[in-house]
Amino acid sequence: MLVLLSMLLYIPSGYTQSAPAQPVYIAVTFYKVKPGKAEAYTSLVKTNAHKIVEGQFREKNILGWYFYEVIMPAGDQAPYDYVSVITSRNFGDLVDNPVTMKEMYAKTFAGSSPQQFQQYSNQLNDYRSVVKREIYLHRAGINEKTPVSRYVEIDYMKPFPGKAEEYVRMERDVYYPIHLERMKLGALTDWGLYQRLLPYSETAESDFVTANFFNNPRSIIDPKYEEAFNNMPNNVDFIRLSSQIDQTRKLVRSDVWKLVDFIDANNTK
Incomplete structure (x- = not known):
């Protein structure tokens, strides 16, 4: 799914890795779902969020998006339940994307109103909370x-x-x-x-x-x-x-x- 910026020190004979043209960065966002909201949350992600991210991929703004359920550890005491992973060569966009989610939504759902975006945003906030966000470099x-x-x-x-x-x-x-x-x-x-x-x-x-x-x-x-x-x-x-x-x-x-x-x-x- 993701590629590397590598330091060439010593590689055993018979095993090689090709260096990519550019490093790849990974934004990882961890979510905690509110009680009883898991099914509604995943449904919303697989419909609305999927389409929004698909637009970003088709415009070559990202390399990929992967949405996971955390199955271990699990339960009320687990710090997070779901994880969203975005891969990109553009470090700046992962840190602070100049295109807002509201703008992405409007472009994806042509003809939608600001009220519809607000409803979508409210649903996300009602279903889950953001625990933390981290950015990684693939090595x-x-x-x-x-x-x-x-x-x-x-x-x-x-x-x-x-x-x-x-x-x-x-x-x-x-x-x-x-x-x-x-x-x-x-x-x-x-x-x-x-x-x-x-x-x-x-x-x-x-x-x-x-x-x-x-x-x-x-x-x-x-x-x-x-x-x-x-x-x-x-x-x-x-x-x-x-x-x-x-x-x-x-x-x-x-x-x-x-x-x-x-x-x-x-x-x-």
């Missing part, structure tokens, strides 16, 4: 030709002080080739590494996330790491190097998201 992984996956496990990572670039190198040069083998084995459909740019905080719980895409939840308990190691050329070196990643970062927590709706080149021209 490694992801095959744009891979069909959109049904699930994604998001792992929140915190590099140890002074270890951020070493951590990126380990993910990109050691773990990504292993994930490619796991994809061949059917344990993953895709994998990506993302660095949080905004909001910046030295005390943030995480600075990076990895996204593990799959279509069968069994992949969570059967990740096929051992089989992937055995298929790797010079796998002794990979096993030794992979053990070093724990010295570069801490795995803070994980989410599991389920795809609800999306727009990208896989389903929209």
Whole structure:
């Protein structure tokens, strides 16, 4: 779904990644749905919001939009229930889009009145609240030709002080080739590494996330790491190097998201 700005340090023989022309940025918005409003909210997103975002995609203002339900953790105590992900090469538009939502709505629904937009806006506010919004830079992984996956496990990572670039190198040069083998084995459909740019905080719980895409939840308990190691050329070196990643970062927590709706080149021209 998303592409990378990569630092070329060392890539094992037989595993390469092509550098894209421009970096890709990801805006992630987290929502908490109000009690009893989940069905109405997802229906509104899949109708009105979908059409608005589709217009943005067709005008090449964004690369893609992905709307997820958070299935783990879940419940009243979970901090958020749904996540909207927008990918773009335009960092400025993700930070502060010069086109307002009201203008997007009017362009999408030609002939609509300001009152209709206000009704739509009021419904959104009645159904959910915005918990937070973050912007990431894509750093490694992801095959744009891979069909959109049904699930994604998001792992929140915190590099140890002074270890951020070493951590990126380990993910990109050691773990990504292993994930490619796991994809061949059917344990993953895709994998990506993302660095949080905004909001910046030295005390943030995480600075990076990895996204593990799959279509069968069994992949969570059967990740096929051992089989992937055995298929790797010079796998002794990979096993030794992979053990070093724990010295570069801490795995803070994980989410599991389920795809609800999306727009990208896989389903929209």
